[in-house]
Amino acid sequence: MSPRKSVAETAATRDRIIGSALALASAEGLEGLTIGRLAADLAMSKAGVIGHFGSKEALQLAVLDAAVERFTLRVPARAVGARPGTERLARTYDEWIAYMAEDEGHGGCFLTSVATEFDGRPGPVRDAVLAALGTWTAYVKAEIDTGIGACELPEDTDVDQLAFELGGVVLAAGQSIKLHRDPQAPDRARRAVARLLGAP
The missing domain is CATH 1.10.357.10 (Tetracycline Repressor, domain 2)
Incomplete structure (x- = not known):
């Protein structure tokens, strides 16, 4: 696998996690967002999900950034x-x-x-x-x-x-x-x- 493809795939996975997290948080609240539920929905391991962000709080902030971007465009x-x-x-x-x-x-x-x-x-x-x-x-x-x-x-x-x-x-x-x-x-x-x- 080339480094360029690896970086692109990592970014795509991160975006997929954020998209799923945003949908989940929209329905159940940002605090209700759990790594376990997200991992199950995405068919990923918990470590695979959290590895892209480092902490639940960092994931929450990434989801909030995505929501702000969506609001701005909409x-x-x-x-x-x-x-x-x-x-x-x-x-x-x-x-x-x-x-x-x-x-x-x-x-x-x-x-x-x-x-x-x-x-x-x-x-x-x-x-x-x-x-x-x-x-x-x-x-x-x-x-x-x-x-x-x-x-x-x-x-x-x-x-x-x-x-x-x-x-x-x-x-x-x-x-x-x-x-x-x-x-x-x-x-x-x-x-x-x-x-x-x-x-x-």
Whole structure:
């Protein structure tokens, strides 16, 4: 076996482990992710699974990184073509709401679920969740500032408050979609976002 092929196969196996771990964690929580269950699902040994990461925590962080990448490609990346400001924000939140409502086995938004799971657990995973959410909040606030500058929002708009309220809409939508199975939740959430962004 050539070194190049070996490296490629190792990377492919690692990606396969992360993909399976993400699916499992989406259904049972990141803390519920066990090496034994993952090894059984992948028909691998426990040593073979953990050898790619070194520890369960490192695996959790890798899964979180994969979830952030998936979210980025699924939500803000699809809004890149929209006009900066309220149009882009509306498009971004529309994509996020659609993402939560999709039936892809991820059970709502993985990131918001993990944020709730680890909000009271200090450590590297919680720190990584905070960093990811901090990046998202900065993105939202920058678009709000752009909207204010373009006179799409009132000059005296409280940026922090608006970002907080938009986030609240998403959390409520996630619970209604995932827990209550409310088919009207996505439309309700979109109407709430539109109202907050000043749409007629």
